[in-house]
Each structure stands twice: as structure tokens, then as C-alpha cells.
Amino acid sequence: MARPRRIGVEPNEPSTRRGTRNEARWDEILRAAAEEFNERGYHATRLQDIAARVGLLTGSLYYYIESKEDLLYALAESSLRLGLDATAEDELTAQADAATRLRAFIQRQMEALDSLQSPSGGIWRDIAWLSDEHRSQIESMQADLNTFVRRIIRQGMSDGDFAADVDVGLVSSTLFALLSTTRGWAKTRRRSYADIGDWYARMLLRGLASSEHLSLRSSSI
Amino acid sequence: MARPRRIGVEPNEPSTRRGTRNEARWDEILRAAAEEFNERGYHATRLQDIAARVGLLTGSLYYYIESKEDLLYALAESSLRLGLDATAEDELTAQADAATRLRAFIQRQMEALDSLQSPSGGIWRDIAWLSDEHRSQIESMQADLNTFVRRIIRQGMSDGDFAADVDVGLVSSTLFALLSTTRGWAKTRRRSYADIGDWYARMLLRGLASSEHLSLRSSSI
Amino acid sequence: MARPRRIGVEPNEPSTRRGTRNEARWDEILRAAAEEFNERGYHATRLQDIAARVGLLTGSLYYYIESKEDLLYALAESSLRLGLDATAEDELTAQADAATRLRAFIQRQMEALDSLQSPSGGIWRDIAWLSDEHRSQIESMQADLNTFVRRIIRQGMSDGDFAADVDVGLVSSTLFALLSTTRGWAKTRRRSYADIGDWYARMLLRGLASSEHLSLRSSSI
Amino acid sequence: MARPRRIGVEPNEPSTRRGTRNEARWDEILRAAAEEFNERGYHATRLQDIAARVGLLTGSLYYYIESKEDLLYALAESSLRLGLDATAEDELTAQADAATRLRAFIQRQMEALDSLQSPSGGIWRDIAWLSDEHRSQIESMQADLNTFVRRIIRQGMSDGDFAADVDVGLVSSTLFALLSTTRGWAKTRRRSYADIGDWYARMLLRGLASSEHLSLRSSSI
DNA sequence: TATGAATGAGGATTCATTCAT
DNA sequence: CATGAATGAATCCTCATTCAT
Numbered sequence: 001m002a003r004p005r006r007i008g009v010e011p012n013e014p015s016t017r018r019g020t021r022n023e024a025r026w027d028e029i030l031r032a033a034a035e036e037f038n039e040r041g042y043h044a045t046r047l048q049d050i051a052a053r054v055g056l057l058t059g060s061l062y063y064y065i066e067s068k069e070d071l072l073y074a075l076a077e078s079s080l081r082l083g084l085d086a087t088a089e090d091e092l093t094a095q096a097d098a099a100t101r102l103r104a105f106i107q108r109q110m111e112a113l114d115s116l117q118s119p120s121g122g123i124w125r126d127i128a129w130l131s132d133e134h135r136s137q138i139e140s141m142q143a144d145l146n147t148f149v150r151r152i153i154r155q156g157m158s159d160g161d162f163a164a165d166v167d168v169g170l171v172s173s174t175l176f177a178l179l180s181t182t183r184g185w186a187k188t189r190r191r192s193y194a195d196i197g198d199w200y201a202r203m204l205l206r207g208l209a210s211s212e213h214l215s216l217r218s219s220s221i
Numbered sequence: 222m223a224r225p226r227r228i229g230v231e232p233n234e235p236s237t238r239r240g241t242r243n244e245a246r247w248d249e250i251l252r253a254a255a256e257e258f259n260e261r262g263y264h265a266t267r268l269q270d271i272a273a274r275v276g277l278l279t280g281s282l283y284y285y286i287e288s289k290e291d292l293l294y295a296l297a298e299s300s301l302r303l304g305l306d307a308t309a310e311d312e313l314t315a316q317a318d319a320a321t322r323l324r325a326f327i328q329r330q331m332e333a334l335d336s337l338q339s340p341s342g343g344i345w346r347d348i349a350w351l352s353d354e355h356r357s358q359i360e361s362m363q364a365d366l367n368t369f370v371r372r373i374i375r376q377g378m379s380d381g382d383f384a385a386d387v388d389v390g391l392v393s394s395t396l397f398a399l400l401s402t403t404r405g406w407a408k409t410r411r412r413s414y415a416d417i418g419d420w421y422a423r424m425l426l427r428g429l430a431s432s433e434h435l436s437l438r439s440s441s442i
Numbered sequence: 443m444a445r446p447r448r449i450g451v452e453p454n455e456p457s458t459r460r461g462t463r464n465e466a467r468w469d470e471i472l473r474a475a476a477e478e479f480n481e482r483g484y485h486a487t488r489l490q491d492i493a494a495r496v497g498l499l500t501g502s503l504y505y506y507i508e509s510k511e512d513l514l515y516a517l518a519e520s521s522l523r524l525g526l527d528a529t530a531e532d533e534l535t536a537q538a539d540a541a542t543r544l545r546a547f548i549q550r551q552m553e554a555l556d557s558l559q560s561p562s563g564g565i566w567r568d569i570a571w572l573s574d575e576h577r578s579q580i581e582s583m584q585a586d587l588n589t590f591v592r593r594i595i596r597q598g599m600s601d602g603d604f605a606a607d608v609d610v611g612l613v614s615s616t617l618f619a620l621l622s623t624t625r626g627w628a629k630t631r632r633r634s635y636a637d638i639g640d641w642y643a644r645m646l647l648r649g650l651a652s653s654e655h656l657s658l659r660s661s662s663i
Numbered sequence: 664m665a666r667p668r669r670i671g672v673e674p675n676e677p678s679t680r681r682g683t684r685n686e687a688r689w690d691e692i693l694r695a696a697a698e699e700f701n702e703r704g705y706h707a708t709r710l711q712d713i714a715a716r717v718g719l720l721t722g723s724l725y726y727y728i729e730s731k732e733d734l735l736y737a738l739a740e741s742s743l744r745l746g747l748d749a750t751a752e753d754e755l756t757a758q759a760d761a762a763t764r765l766r767a768f769i770q771r772q773m774e775a776l777d778s779l780q781s782p783s784g785g786i787w788r789d790i791a792w793l794s795d796e797h798r799s800q801i802e803s804m805q806a807d808l809n810t811f812v813r814r815i816i817r818q819g820m821s822d823g824d825f826a827a828d829v830d831v832g833l834v835s836s837t838l839f840a841l842l843s844t845t846r847g848w849a850k851t852r853r854r855s856y857a858d859i860g861d862w863y864a865r866m867l868l869r870g871l872a873s874s875e876h877l878s879l880r881s882s883s884i
Numbered sequence: 885t886a887t888g889a890a891t892g893a894g895g896a897t898t899c900a901t902t903c904a905t
Numbered sequence: 906c907a908t909g910a911a912t913g914a915a916t917c918c919t920c921a922t923t924c925a926t
Contacts, residue, residue, distance in 0.1 A: 720887055722888075723885075723887065726885060
């Protein structure tokens with residue numbers, strides 16, 4: 001293990017490089033990396049662990065990657081991309097009230113968890129180890145996702161659906177905390193991601209509701 | 222000689238036990254370790270980082286510890302001990318309804334976050350790196366804490382305060398996920414731990430409430 | 443990361459086993475280790491010393507070993523295996539009298555000294571540093587060798603060739619002491635191992651003889 | 664553990680130093696060091712091991728020694744001094760035949776083994792780690808002892824008591840090998856040092872005898 | 885005399901990374 | 906594409922040694 005050395009990375013390498021060839025293998029590798037990172041964390045995971053999962057020797061990985069960091073980036077990126085994709089709303093939803101939109105968002109995020117490369121809490125702290133360029137890309141995507149959620153919440157507040165005294169940042173932090181932690185313990189659980197998403201949505205929406213509102217339409221929540 | 226992963230038997234005994242001498246330093250060290258572990262995670266943290274914070278050389282740390290693992294254990298242990306201490310209820314609370322008890326529990330846990338050595342999400346995954354003995358001790362404490370929460374939830378269910386269709390495990394997982402993640406982002410936030418605790422309690426209790434119940438006494442939640 | 447005395451469990455598996463790959467190198471390494479251990483002893487020898495002899499960097503040794511202990515074990519094992527191999531007797535010898543068999547045994551042991559990996563007194567004390575499993579294997583082989591010698595001596599005693607008052611354990615201890623020390627000083631000496639063996643045999647056999655017996659056939663000894 | 668650093672030792676330090684004060688403690692320490700060195704060897708022994716035996720903390724040892732090497736030197740020196748003392752012969756012995764003198768020498772050496780600080784095979788290889796000055800002193804004493812034995816053997820040869828074809832160096836090597844190894848296994852044995860000495864003398868003397876001589880007076884050997 | 889605390893130079897071990905084949 | 910072999914920079918851990926109290 002070592003502090004990141006990559007002092008000077010060429011920003012414009014021949015993109016003819018890695019990843020393009022043999023998509024299947026590349027996916028395998030990403031999947032393997034995702035699992036190892038989820039279980040042990042980025043630093044505790046050895047390239048050898050990943051290579052072994054795919055049936056390769058460590059050195060062989062370098063046909064596909066340029067550095068270990070590549071895997072972290074690729075995973076964070078694809079995970080966030082999935083999250084951002086789940087940001088797209090069909091016409092109906094797009095015009096619905098905040099509660100509906102939030103519930104839909106949560107459910108779409110939970111669905112994304114099923115695809116193997118998704119947010120496992122631990123990875124996010126390790127973003128700090130990415131190269132400057134990579135890190136800022138990731139952080140920008142995180143910001144976008146965050147913004148999407150905050151917009152919905154603000155919409156709910158101005159529509160009077162959500163309590164006026166809600167701390168928007170607190171709520172979105174809570175939501176992402178829940179989403180990113182889920183994978184860690186959900187495996188052992190018999191609940192489907194959909195069920196868990198239901199519970200999250202119920203908690204959050206009830207929590208967001210203003211007291212009067214809550215008593216009026218509680219049955220629908 | 223260095224880190225000889227002494228697989229086998231040490232003809233020489235473990236020497237004198239550390240940790241007790243110079244309580245002040247020991248606390249400093251723990252505090253430093255907690256902060257580093259929280260920021261970078263167990264594996265990414267170098268003993269040097271910790272030593273430097275305390276103004277020692279790396280080797281000097283070994284006057285206080287026997288291995289890096291010791292620090293992980295000490296932190297996990299003290300963190301859980303705090304959590305378990307927060308399990309003690311005054312007479313009034315002990316006889317209160319589930320909602321009251323749960324809210325009190327959450328607030329006490331949040332208060333514990335203020336003491337420097339407290340649950341930072343990341344640490345828990347690294348428990349896997351503890352020695353067998355240490356790990357089983359930690360896991361046992363985790364189980365105790367878990368049990369306490371589940372009992373309250375079950376009480377609420379049988380008293381009719383909480384919805385009957387609640388998944389106890391899911392709820393407690395959610396609660397611990399929230400508690401252990403908090404530290405990660407709370408620093409940047411202007412909310413006090415007490416405020417955050419209020420929000421957690423509100424969300425969880427409303428989430429747990431049965432629909433009718435909710436509409437009836439929603440204003441009090 | 444270095445020498446983390448990984449007391450506990452390794453979440454990561456031992457990886458692929460070494461030693462078999464590139465037999466030639468492996469032999470070189472063993473030979474180098476044997477020489478260093480003989481000269482300085484196990485503890486005083488640095489892996490760097492061994493690596494340098496083979497023209498490798500210290501870290502590169504770990505492609506072949508898992509720990510320094512591996513080398514100690516491999517050497518002790520191969521040394522004892524040689525010794526045990528020298529236990530095999532041709533038909534003629536097997537049916538000869540004790541004196542003949544003992545002499546033959548000694549000579550075969552001395553021949554074994556020529557092969558580079560052989561008993562150098564110092565190594566045996568360091569066996570204490572082997573892992574439990576390794577140590578018990580070594581000790582078991584030592585016991586076998588010991589038994590072989592004791593059987594011959596007992597045969598000699600019951601055949602009346604050796605004095606009846608001989609202390610079997612004492613004799614075998616003496617023999618192994620001689621065998622294991624030889625290498626230490628024999629290098630500087632101009633005598634061949636065969637000559638030295640002759641002298642050992644002469645001493646021991648005469649020492650073992652009963653007084654009467656001795657005077658009768660002394661010329662043949 | 665480290666290669667000996669003492670690059671430049673002042674040859675003429677105030678000898679007012681160590682060892683003089685509190686003879687009792689000093690003896691305890693030497694005794695402890697002797698035992699540890701015998702069991703684990705010089706390098707594997709930590710000053711802490713020795714200190715612990717005496718009930719001191721490691722640092723406190725430095726009131727008595729100047730460096731770990733001091734202990735090795737003191738032990739080697741005292742051990743050889745004992746050996747050389749055993750070189751003194753009473754008038755009768757001094758004028759006896761070689762066999763008698765050799766036997767007497769062996770017995771006196773064996774008696775010396777009882778005093779706690781005596782030759783344990785392992786120590787001798789570690790002499791290489793002494794400072795130049797210390798080492799040459801030790802080697803000089805070794806040479807003296809060696810010479811004494813060789814003289815006796817040569818006397819025996821010229822007197823016709825020992826075979827003429829004997830290799831003097833080989834014999835003395837053998838003798839010292841036996842003497843220095845003894846402690847290693849003698850503990851477990853029920854034989855007294857005197858008994859063992861008898862056996863050594865018998866073997867050597869018979870081994871040294873010329874064939875004719877042997878048959879003539881075998882009963883007396 | 886003895887101790888507690890710290891130092892610092894090793895030395896073992898790990899692992900990302902390279903590269904010729 | 907993959908492997909075997911090697912590299913070397915970290916990082917952990919050990920222990921002789923120092924020194925103020």
C-alpha cells in the first residue's frame with residue numbers, strides 16, 4: 001500500500017487503451033472489483049484478489065487497467081451514472097407532486113442496486129484517493145445527483161406538501177446515507193430491494209410531512 | 222527485524238502489556254487514531270499519521286500498543302461501550318412506551334457522537350481484520366446493542382404503537398446505518414447532533430406508526 | 443505495509459503457493475540461505491543477505507517464499523530427509539552386525555554433508571521459531587532418525603558386540619552432536635568428510651566395545 | 664536487531680564503569696544472559712528477556728552494561744577463563760602420561776559445566792559479532808585452550824601411547840565439539856556430567872590408541 | 885539504582901507496477 | 906492476451922540504546 005504516487009499523469013494518453021477490447025472480460029473485472037471493494041474496501045483489496053476472481057494473474061490485469069485507481073474511478077463513475085440515469089422521469093412523473101417524484105426516485109435507485117456495480121458506502125470515502133481529474137469528475141456527478149434530490153424537496157416545501165421547517169441538506173444526506181449503506185447489510189436480509197425502498201420512502205415522506213398534512217392524508221402514505 | 226508476521230510460536234513472550242501507562246498519552250493516541258481512521262479508513266491510515274498527530278515517532282507508538290490492530294479494537298470497543306452505556310434508562314424512561322424509549326435511545330446515541338471516539342461508519346467494515354478473539358468480542362457487543370433496539374421495536378408492536386407489518390430487522394438496520402453514517406457528513410453541517418437526532422427520531426417513529434395511529438396523534442410526533 | 447504480525451485472521455487468502463516455480467532459482471535460494479544460516483545463524487541472517495547472493499532484491503524473494511521461516515523449514519526438512527534417506531541399507535548391510543551398520547550409517551551421513559543443504563549445528567536450535575505445524579514435522583523426523591541409531595546400538599548390545607553398560611541415549615546424542623557440528627569446522631580442515639567419518643566410527647565403535655571384545659578384535663577396529 | 668553499529672569505540676573509557684558495583688546483581692544478570700543465550704542464541708535474545716529474568720526493566724540494564732555485546736563478551740570470557748583454569752594440573756597429573764592428563768582435563772571441563780556460565784555451543788558462533796578488540800581476546804584464549812589439548816595429544820603420540828597416524832587437529836576439534844554441545848542436551852538427560860565425561864574420555868582415548876596398544880591394555884581403558 | 889518514555893536504525897513483508905516472452 | 910519473474914517504494918514492527926527524573 002502506498003500513498004498515491006502518480007505525480008504526473010499524462011492527461012491525453014492514446015485512448016486506444018484499455019477497456020475497449022474484450023468487453024466481457026472488462027465487465028468481469030469491474031464486477032470482481034466491485035465485490036472486493038464492497039467487502040474489504042479499496043485499500044484492503046489487492047489487485048491479486050480481483051485478478052484471482054476473474055482467473056487471471058495480477059500482472060495480467062494491466063492489460064485492462066492502467067492503475068488500481070482506474071477501477072475505483074470506473075466503479076464510482078458507473079455507479080453515479082446509474083444514479084443519474086435514474087434521474088430521468090417519464091412525463092407523468094415529471095409533473096407529479098414532490099412526494100411522488102421522491103418515491104419514484106428512491107425506487108429507481110434501489111433498482112439500480114441490483115446491477116452489480118453500485119454504490120457501496122465504503123467506496124465513497126475512498127474517492128479522496130482518485131487523481132485530481134477523476135475526483136473532480138466524480139464530485140461533480142455527486143453534486144448533480146444531490147441537486148436533483150434537493151430540488152424535489154424544495155418543490156415539496158413550496159407546494160406545502162413538506163413541512164416548512166425541514167433542513168434540505170439534512171434530508172438529502174439522510175437519503176444518500178441510506179441508499180449507500182443498503183448494500184452492506186441487505187444481502188443477509190430476505191427483503192427485496194423494492195421492499196426496502198418502500199420502507200425508506202415511507203420513513204422519509206412521513207418525516208417530511210407537515211403535521212397537519214400528515215393527519216389528513218396519512219392513509220395514503 | 223521487522224514485521225515478521227510471526228506465524229508460529231514466539232519463543233519470547235509478549236513482554237509487558239501496554240496501554241495503561243500514561244493515561245493521558247494513551248487518550249491522545251486513541252483520539253488521533255479515531256480521527257485518522259474516520260478520515261481515511263483503517264487501512265489507509267499509517268501509524269505514522271497517528272504518531273505525528275501526537276508528536277511521536279512511529280516506533281514510539283509501540284510503547285503503547287502491540288499492533289495497529291490494537292487501535293482498531295480499542296476504538297471499536299470504546300465506541301460500542303459508549304453505545305451500550307447509552308442503553309441504560311432512568312426509571313421513567315424504562316417504563317415509558319416504545320416511542321419514548323426509542324427517541325431517548327437515539328438522542329443518547331447522538332450525544333455519544335460528541336465524545337471523540339465514536340462510531341464512524343467506516344470502522345465497522347474493518348472489524349474483519351481483528352484477531353479472532355477481539356472480533357468475537359466486538360461482534361458480541363454489536364449483537365447486544367442490536368437486541369436492545371429490537372426489543373423496543375417489538376414492544377411497540379405488541380403495544381399497538383407501531384405498525385404490525387414492520388420488519389424489525391430492517392428498522393434496526395436502518396437506525397444503525399443512520400447513526401454510524403452521521404459523523405461522516407455531520408461535521409460540515411451546521412446542525413447540532415441533537416437536531417439531527419430529532420430528525421432521525423421523527424422519521425423513524427412516523428415510519429413505524431400504523432396509519433390510523435398516525436392520523437390520530439400525528440401532531441404529537 | 444510491513445510485517446504486521448497479522449495475529450488474527452487474514453480476510454485475504456494466502457494467495458498462490460510458492461516454491462515450485464522455477465526450480466533452479468529455488469535451489470539457488472535454498473543454497474544461499476543454507477550458507478548464510480550456517481555462517482551467521484538464522485536470526486542474524488537478513489533476507490537481504492540471501493537475496494543479494496542470488497542477485498535479487500529482498501522483496502523479490504517473496505515470489506518464492508512466504509516468510510523467512512519457510513527457508514528455515516525447507517532447509518531443516520531437506521537436511522533431515524537426506525539423513526533419513528541415508529537410513530536405507532542395502533541387503534548386505536541390513537543383515538550385518540551392529541558395528542558394520544553403524545559405520546555404514548556414519549559414512550552415509552558424512553557423504554550427505556557434501557550436498558549443500560545439510561545439518562549445520564546452529565540451525566537446530568532455531569527450530570523453536572518454526573510454526574507449530576512445521577516444528578512438529580521436523581521433530582518427528584528427528585525422532586525417526588534417532589530411533590534408527592538407537593536400534594542399531596541396542597542390536598549391538600544384545601548381540602554382545604557392544605558393552606552391556608552403554609547408555610544408548612548418551613551414545614546417540616554424542617553421534618548426532620558430532621555429525622551436526624562437523625560442518626562448522628570441517629571447511630577449514632584438510633581432511634575429507636570420509637576421513638572424518640572414519641575417525642568418528644573408530645571412536646564410537648571402540649567406545650562401545652566391551653573391554654574383552656575390544657582386546658580380542660581390536661586390530662580390526 | 665541491527666548490524667553492530669559501534670563504529671568507533673573509545674578504547675580507553677573510564678573503567679570506573681559498570682560491573683564493579685553490586686556484584687550480586689551483575690552475577691544475576693550474567694546468569695540470566697547465559698541461560699537466554701543458550702536457549703535462543705545471542706541474536707534472538709532480547710535485552711528485555713534478560714532484564715525480565717532479573718526483575719528489571721530493559722533500560723535499567725544499562726546501569727550494568729554498555730551494550731548487549733558486553734554480555735556476550737563477559738560470558739565468552741568467563742567461560743574460557745574457566746576452561747583455562749581447568750588447565751592447571753597438580754604436580755602428579757602434570758607428570759602423568761598423556762591419557763591420564765587428557766582424561767583429567769575432560770573431567771575438569773565437565774565440572775566447569777556445572778557453573779552457570781559455561782560454553783553452550785551456540786555462543787561461539789556469535790563471537791563474530793564482538794568488537795575487534797573483544798573478539799581477538801576471545802580468540803586468543805580459545806587458541807590457548809586448543810594448544811593445551813594438542814600438546815597433550817602430541818605427547819601421547821611421541822610417547823607411543825597414541826596411534827601415530829592420528830590427526831591432532833581433528834581430535835581436538837572433536838573434543839571441543841563434544842564439550843560445547845553437551846549442555847544443549849545434557850539437561851534432559853539423567854546422566855551426571857561426570858558420567859558423560861567418562862564416556863567422552865573412554866571414546867577418545869580408545870580412539871586415540873594404536874591398535875596394538877589397545878589390545879594390550881584395553882581392560883584398563 | 886531503577887524507571888518510564890522516547891528514539892531511530894533496521895529488517896520483514898506487502899503489493900502496485902513493469903516487461904520480456 | 907496472458908504469464909512469470911522481478912522491482913522498489915511503502916509501511917509495520919522490533920529492539921538496542923538514551924536520558925531525565
